[in-house]
Amino acid sequence: MTIPSEFTQAAVEANSPSEDQLYSDFLRCGEPWKSMYRNNPWLLPPDIRQPLEWGTGRYWDTTVARKHPHWKSQGLPVSTKDIRQMRRDLRQWGFCLVEEGLSDDQCTRFCERLLAQAEGERRAGVQMPTPSGQYVNSLVNKGRCFVQCIEQDPEGVQAGPLIEQLMDETLGKGWICHSFLSNGADPGGYPQALHIDQAPLLPFQTREAPVLFNTMYIPQDVNEENGGTLLIPGSHRTMAEAGSGGEVGKLPPAINLEARAGTLVIFDGRLLHGTGANRTEKQRFVATMSNVTAWTRQQENWVMTVAPNVLAEASPKLLHRMGLQALTYGGTIEGFGLGAQGRVGDAFGSLKQFREAYDRGEYVRVGELSAESSKEELERAYTLKAAYERVAKQRKSRS
Numbered sequence: 001m002t003i004p005s006e007f008t009q010a011a012v013e014a015n016s017p018s019e020d021q022l023y024s025d026f027l028r029c030g031e032p033w034k035s036m037y038r039n040n041p042w043l044l045p046p047d048i049r050q051p052l053e054w055g056t057g058r059y060w061d062t063t064v065a066r067k068h069p070h071w072k073s074q075g076l077p078v079s080t081k082d083i084r085q086m087r088r089d090l091r092q093w094g095f096c097l098v099e100e101g102l103s104d105d106q107c108t109r110f111c112e113r114l115l116a117q118a119e120g121e122r123r124a125g126v127q128m129p130t131p132s133g134q135y136v137n138s139l140v141n142k143g144r145c146f147v148q149c150i151e152q153d154p155e156g157v158q159a160g161p162l163i164e165q166l167m168d169e170t171l172g173k174g175w176i177c178h179s180f181l182s183n184g185a186d187p188g189g190y191p192q193a194l195h196i197d198q199a200p201l202l203p204f205q206t207r208e209a210p211v212l213f214n215t216m217y218i219p220q221d222v223n224e225e226n227g228g229t230l231l232i233p234g235s236h237r238t239m240a241e242a243g244s245g246g247e248v249g250k251l252p253p254a255i256n257l258e259a260r261a262g263t264l265v266i267f268d269g270r271l272l273h274g275t276g277a278n279r280t281e282k283q284r285f286v287a288t289m290s291n292v293t294a295w296t297r298q299q300e301n302w303v304m305t306v307a308p309n310v311l312a313e314a315s316p317k318l319l320h321r322m323g324l325q326a327l328t329y330g331g332t333i334e335g336f337g338l339g340a341q342g343r344v345g346d347a348f349g350s351l352k353q354f355r356e357a358y359d360r361g362e363y364v365r366v367g368e369l370s371a372e373s374s375k376e377e378l379e380r381a382y383t384l385k386a387a388y389e390r391v392a393k394q395r396k397s398r399s
Contacts, residue, residue, distance in 0.1 A: 026245050031203050035247035043251070045193035048131045052190055052277060060191035060277050063224045064258035065233075071255055076233055079263055083162055086266065090166070094236030094271035101159035101264030102217065106145070109156075111219035111261065113143040113368075114182055114285055120369025124378040126385045128335050132192050132275040133184030133227070137335025139287065140180060141367050149217065149289060150177050159264060163215055166266060170213045171293050178212065178290035181335060185227025185278040185285075192274030194230060194254065196239060197290055200329040203245045205270075210236070211296060212269030217287040218259045227278035228256035229265075229286065236268040298323055303331075303351065308359050311352065316345040324351040334366055334384045347394045350387075357383045 005011055018024060037044055043059050046052055054061050062068065065076040077089040079099035089096035102110060118136050121127040128135040139146035148156020152164045167175050196202075198212045222228035232254050242248050256276050259265065267273065269290070278284055302322035306314070311324075319325055326337025326349040333354045340349030357363040364382050 026203060029203050029245045031245050032205075032239060032242050032248045035242075035249070036251070039247075039249050040251050043194055046190050048190050059194060059254045060230060062230070062254050062256055064228065065255045066258070067224075068253065068255050070253050071233065074233075076255075079259065083165065086162075086166065087169075090170075090266065090268065093233045095231065095233070095265060095267035097259055098159050098162065098264035098266065100262050101157065101163075102219075102262040103158045104262065106156060106158060107219055107262040109145045110149075110217060110287075111285075113145055114139075114219055114287065116370035116372075117142050117368065118182070118184065118283070118285065119371045120373050120378070121366065123371065123373070124366070124369055124380075124382065124385070126366050126382050126388070128338065130184075130339075131190040133186035133189045133278065133283065135184060135335060135338070136182040136285070136287075137332070137338070138180075138366070139182060141334075141365055143368055146180065146287075149215075149287075150180060157264075163264070163266070167213060167215075167291055170209060171211070171291060174294040175213075175291050176294055176297070178292040178296070179332070180287070180289040182285050182287040183275055184283055185275050186283050187278050187281050189227070189275075189278055191227075191230060191277045194232065194272045194274045196236075196270050196272060198269035205240060205242065205244045205246070207240045207243060210269040211293045213291050214265075214267050214269065215289045215291070216265040216267065217289070218263040218265065219261055219287070220284055221259070221261050222256075222284065222286065223258050224256035224276070225278075226280045226282065226284040227276040228258060229273055230254045230256060230276045231267070231271060231273040235272040236270040239270045239272070303355060306355075308356075311355060311359075314352070319350070319352055320344045324355065325349050326351055336384055336387050348391050353387055353390065354383055357386075 042057050065071045077093055077096050079097040080086065081099050086096040086098065114136060118134055121136060128137060140150060145156050152160030154160045197214060198210055201211065232251055235251060238248060238251065257265065303324060306322055323331050325342060325344065325346060326332045327340045327342025328338050331351065332338055333351055337349040340346050342349060354363065364380055366382055366384055369377065
């Protein structure tokens with residue numbers, strides 16, 4: 001087959017100088033991070049190869065709102081059951097605290113199941129460690145109490161109807177659950193870089209409203225000592241006002257979230273936040289459920305649609321285009337893919353192995369585990385464990 005010369009790779013490249021390209025400058029502008037770090041160097045994340053520094057004015061070296069000299073007199077959100085106050089807090093500060101969103105019994109069930117699961121996953125070798133702490137992914141498979149959270153069932157979340165109302169008002173009816181996982185802060189861990197959960201859209205930005213809205217479950221008391229979530233109050237408005245590709249100027253200091261067990265935190269997907277550094281000797285968990293507008297997904301569910309014979313012969317590019325290449329913000333399976341770049345051929349985000357195991361009838365999911373799980377349960381041939389082991393071998397062979 002003869003290809004017209006204008007369609008050859010060499011001709012296309014010769015006729016695509018950077019100044020002629022449609023929107024490349026915008027897509028590669030690096031905003032809002034470029035200006036944010038330039039104007040706020042204290043927000044630069046730590047070097048996890050070095051000991052964490054304190055006393056240098058960095059974002060993690062802070063305290064809770066009621067103790068912070070900048071914030072203690074500014075009327076930041078406090079726990080409330082008043083939905084009208086929650087709306088005011090969300091508009092002004094980008095987050096609100098739902099007092100007793102979980103009843104005492106609901107909170108106890110949630111916390112006990114989560115801690116047991118974390119221990120079971122460590123013993124089974126399927127835990128996901130991060131520089132901040134252990135994650136427990138895909139909570140939907142790991143306890144009825146977590147299913148009830150996604151449903152906002154009052155039997156599992158007594159504030160469920162209130163949560164649904166705020167989600168409807170923000171994302172529109174028909175919103176869907178983007179992910180539901182638990183974020184751990186381990187003793188001696190590093191703080192996360194402050195980020196926005198709506199980052200997959202960047203450099204596009206939505207000024208009028210978020211397209212992602214979070215519900216965070218607090219099963220244990222959190223504060224500045226045990227890695228309470230870091231956040232910059234009101235930063236959702238700053239990010240929105242910067243607009244698509246716009247710059248971010250000087251930002252106020254971060255604070256640690258302070259909340260009692262059983263509290264729910266609702267926060268805007270444009271709010272700068274991240275896991276804090278845990279300076280205690282006890283592991284700390286929260287669980288975050290991200291919800292998004294109903295249209296935030298692929299039209300075709302390629303992971304299920306593609307035929308086994310097509311999958312077997314698929315090129316890395318085809319796998320990527322069909323969404324079988326996960327990245328941190330989308331398409332993960334049991335948490336596999338968190339931390340991946342979403343690039344063609346990225347082994348850490350390859351979902352093909354999960355689908356192939358499913359087609360063979362050999363997919364073994366990680367379900368409910370604990371320290372009391374049998375040896376047989378802990379030593380099952382979990383597909384997730386095999387995926388992690390495959391990645392480790394590939395990385396070792398390249399080093």
